[in-house]
Amino acid sequence: MASAPQPQHLEPPERLVRTVSAWEGEAGRAWLAGLPERVADLLARWELRPERVxxxxxxxxxxxxxxxxxxxxxxxxxxxxxxxxxxxxxALARWDGRGAVRLLRAEPDAGALLLERLHSDVSLRSLPEQKAMLEACATLQRLWVPPGEGHPFVSVAEHTARLAAALRERRGQPYVPDEARALVDEALAVRDELCATAPGEAVLLHGDYHHGNVLAADRVPWLAIDPKPVAGEPAYDLAWLVRDRLETLVATPGSQSAARRRVAKLSDSLDVDRDRVRGWALFRAVEAGVWALAVGDRESGELHLEFATWL
Structure with a gap:
């Protein structure tokens, strides 16, 4: 009689350990400690054979x-x-493979998803910037669908209200430079105005859309992964595309003009109001920059705040 297969013990990658420990503290370390056992249980119950982490x-x-x-x-x-x-x-179930990776199985409370296999080592970052932006826009348009009746997605207004509250609390902390506080105030005011004047019906948004979150696939050329879904206006989803490849953008002569041209090109290509794209790009960059400063990532924090001044 054949013996039962032994549980597969797989260790989490170093970056996962580092980021979860830094961002979540003791709670994150406790989650990491139980992760190999949870993965082994899923492999056994879902009858999966691991190839590699x-x-x-x-x-x-x-x-x-x-x-x-x-x-x-x-x-x-x-x-x-x-x-x-x-x-x-x-969100993945709502898209059902249209513009995004297809969901095969899920245990949401455990954070467990079984997904179709994509080419994990080939993202839009492998393409020249102009071509990558064209492909990114084409894929993103397919994701902007009605969120569905009785949907569970938080609105952009609700989500950014939480971000804004945290940003206000962090504004006075020592890690935020004095010269950045006026920028924080501007970002908060812009966010309030955008939410007060949000146009039209809400659509389902990816929430974290950038070149690194669009991978090569077999059934279509490119598919989005890793959404942080919210419901709201399309301009919100363009904010991360505006600041994509930020390190390269910073090193380019005329960075400020290049950032503003991105706002114009992306807005025009997807028929979204330029001022609203600029506003959400500003708010999200400032929020991300101050959050990075709060968790000790000064290089990223300063980079995002500098980018925000260009807008």
């Missing part, structure tokens, strides 16, 4: 390339459940 992988999730019982390739993602990631499965 992706490294560096996600910042708050462990990603394992697997084979299903019928030998079909798939990807197992087990992530930290947060307010931003809680409804990732619902």
């Amino acid at each position: 992706l490294s560096p992988g996600g910042q708050i999730s462990m990603v394992v390339l697997v084979r299903q019982a019928d030998d079909t390739p798939a990807t197992l993602k087990v992530g930290l459940v947060t307010d931003e990631t809680r409804h990732e499965h619902a």
Whole structure:
């Protein structure tokens, strides 16, 4: 009689350990300690055969390339459940493979998703910037669908209200330079105005859309991954495309003009109001910059705040 298969013990990648420990503290370390056991349990119950753990992988999730019982390739993602990631499965189910990776199975409370296999080492960052932006826009348009009746997605106004509250609290902290506080005030005022004047009906937004979150696929050329879904206006989703490849943009002569041209080109190509794209890019860059300063990532924080001044 054949013996039962032994549980697969896979260790989380170094980057996952580092980021979750830094961002979540003791709670994050406790989650990491139980992660190998949770992954082993999912592999056994879902009848998956692991091939390898992706490294560096996600910042708050462990990603394992697997084979299903019928030998079909798939990807197992087990992530930290947060307010931003809680409804990732619902967004993927709503898109049902249209513009985004297809969801095969999920246990949302455990942060566990079984996804179709994409080419994890080939993102839009592998393309020249102009071509990558064209492909990014084409893919993003397919994601902007009605969120559905009775949907679980938080609105942009509600989500950014939480971000704005945290930003106000951090504004006076020693890690925020004095010269940046006026920029924080501007970002908060812009956010309030954008929410007060939000146009039209809400659509389902990716929430974290940038070149690194669009991977090469087999059934279509490119598919989005890793949404942090919210419901709201399309301009919000363009904010991260405006600041994509930021390190390269900073090193380019005329960075400020280049950033403003991005706002214009992306707005025009997707028929979205330029001022609203600029406003959300400003707010999101300032919020991300101050958050980075708060967790000790001074280089990223200063970079995002500098970018915000260009807008």
